């Protein structure tokens with residue numbers, strides 16, 4: 123037999139053998155090895171508390187490790203709704219008292235709930251920094267009156283609790299700030315600012331035990347609203363806070379040295395020290411009363427967006443020079459971030475309140491108006507939210523009045539409140555997803571599972587904390603609402619049929635936050 127013919131038969135055998143192995147592997151992978159069980163996520167669920175009040179607070183975390191975000195919220199009731207053996211008296215509170223509840227994002231079943239404080243003055247959840255990932259997420263609560271405690275998000279257990287040492291007329295400024303670990307226990311620590319009269323004080327607490335570190339520090343400025351912890355490009359920490367018609371600042375290094383009487387791990391920045399007035403702590407004099415302060419992503423680190431009574435200003439996070447200024451005076455809500463053009467951060471600004479509200483989408487790097495729309499609002503409307511979509515833009519969720527025109531003739535109490543969805547690829551339409559007449563206490567649009575469908579979470583309840591009533595927590599998948607939604611044409615761009623527009627919204631894919 124010629125060698126070449128034997129070789130070719132060999133080749134044939136090798137070919138069929140490898141083909142067979144390939145097919146076998148395909149068969150095993152696709153039919154024999156079972157797929158991991160994916161828990162079924164219900165499209166909609168709802169839980170009710172019949173005689174309760176609730177708080178403007180929602181937190182999302184995968185508590186039961188089923189890869190679906192779960193929801194944490196607060197309510198005030200006489201005893202827990204589905205477990206009569208859990209009552210306020212068990213924890214030493216009088217009825218009613220405040221409960222923390224964690225419910226499964228998949229089906230709304232209660233994972234844990236327990237009474238934690240008599241009434242809630244402030245609540246904030248901390249996310250573990252990457253370096254202390256062995257520490258679980260916790261929510262810090264300041265009770266009214268006292269205590270000051272941390273609750274584990276995964277189990278609901280109290281991690282630590284201390285009687286609050288703040289005086290009776292002291293209010294705790296929101297938000298609580300997380301500072302780098304100063305007591306060397308591997309967990310980031312807490313900086314709490316309080317206000318009594320005109321004076322603002324700072325207290326540092328250990329994040330893992332809640333013990334106070336050092337003593338009270340005086341910030342030497344007046345003011346009553348949202349502080350911000352900013353890190354300069356040189357790695358120096360500065361506390362920024364609105365003060366009388368200006369922006370004031372204090373280095374964390376200086377505050378830490380005052381509180382503990384010794385040096386700490388913090389740096390100061392020569393440039394900032396030069397600009398800061400040592401006696402008034404003023405950083406930017408005469409910029410108008412500062413209403414909101416937020417960190418925003420910049421080209422080389424974090425910048426600072428300042429909303430004052432006169433303008434919106436983007437400050438360079440290192441040089442403190444304005445990158446742009448938009449003279450707009452009626453901004454009474456904190457801006458939010460999203461993406462209008464792919465991968466280009468944008469900021470949503472609401473100009474005016476009530477029926478005069480106008481929504482502006484600005485490019486963050488230039489301050490240019492990318493989109494604007496009048497959208498009548500209502501008192502107590504939840505803030506706008508955004509969710510990243512797979513095309514590297516964002517979907518935006520706005521609350522507004524159901525009737526976008528002719529609102530004046532209606533009794534505001536009968537007005538229905540509607541949730542509108544907007545996507546930058548369809549700048550000429552808003553989609554009215556849902557409308558409710560109940561009082562909305564908290565709202566969020568959430569991606570419950572990575573790269574899956576978006577859902578919204580709505581917490582409704584009595585408007586007054588003195589009158590208990592029906593409290594409802596509702597989750598709804600956004601895509602299920604699209605077929606019955608109302609398309610609102612804004613008279614811009616080309617006009618597609620309503621069905622074509624609903625299809626576009628149905629096909630939207632979402633992206634996990636990066």
Ligand SMILES: *[C@@H]1O[C@H](CO)[C@@H](O)[C@H](O)[C@H]1NC(C)=O
Nearest residue numbers: 204205206207208232235236
């Ligand atoms: C009700 O709460 C008690 C006390 O925390 C607990 O032992 C019990 O398992 C709970 N029952 C249900 C059905 O959750």
Ligand SMILES: *[C@@H]1O[C@H](CO)[C@@H](O)[C@H](O)[C@H]1NC(C)=O
Nearest residue numbers: 200201202205206207208209
């Ligand atoms: C829970 O509260 C309701 C309403 O106040 C009351 O009727 C019920 O008896 C309470 N249950 C327990 C076990 O205390």
Ligand SMILES: *[C@@H]1O[C@H](CO)[C@@H](O)[C@H](O)[C@H]1NC(C)=O
Nearest residue numbers: 161186188226228229230231
């Ligand atoms: C809800 O889902 C959890 C898992 O996420 C499961 O353990 C539980 O049995 C479900 N409850 C109901 C009532 O379906």
Ligand SMILES: *[C@@H]1O[C@H](CO)[C@@H](O)[C@H](O)[C@H]1NC(C)=O
Nearest residue numbers: 288289290291292318319320
């Ligand atoms: C709170 O402030 C009021 C009025 O300034 C004062 O009368 C009262 O004594 C203060 N209470 C406490 C506990 O400091």
Ligand SMILES: *[C@@H]1O[C@H](CO)[C@@H](O)[C@H](O)[C@H]1NC(C)=O
Nearest residue numbers: 398399400401402403404407
């Ligand atoms: C700090 O501010 C005070 C009051 O506005 C002013 O009198 C003083 O000159 C300022 N100091 C510096 C170094 O700018």
Ligand SMILES: *[C@@H]1O[C@H](CO)[C@@H](O)[C@H](O)[C@H]1NC(C)=O
Nearest residue numbers: 449450451452473474478480
């Ligand atoms: C903001 O609203 C005010 C009054 O409602 C209006 O005069 C002003 O033009 C608006 N600004 C912008 C930039 O649209």
Ligand SMILES: *[C@@H]1O[C@H](CO)[C@@H](O)[C@H](O)[C@H]1NC(C)=O
Nearest residue numbers: 538554555556557606607608
């Ligand atoms: C809004 O409410 C009206 C009146 O209750 C109802 O007919 C309509 O279907 C609702 N629209 C949406 C999108 O839910």
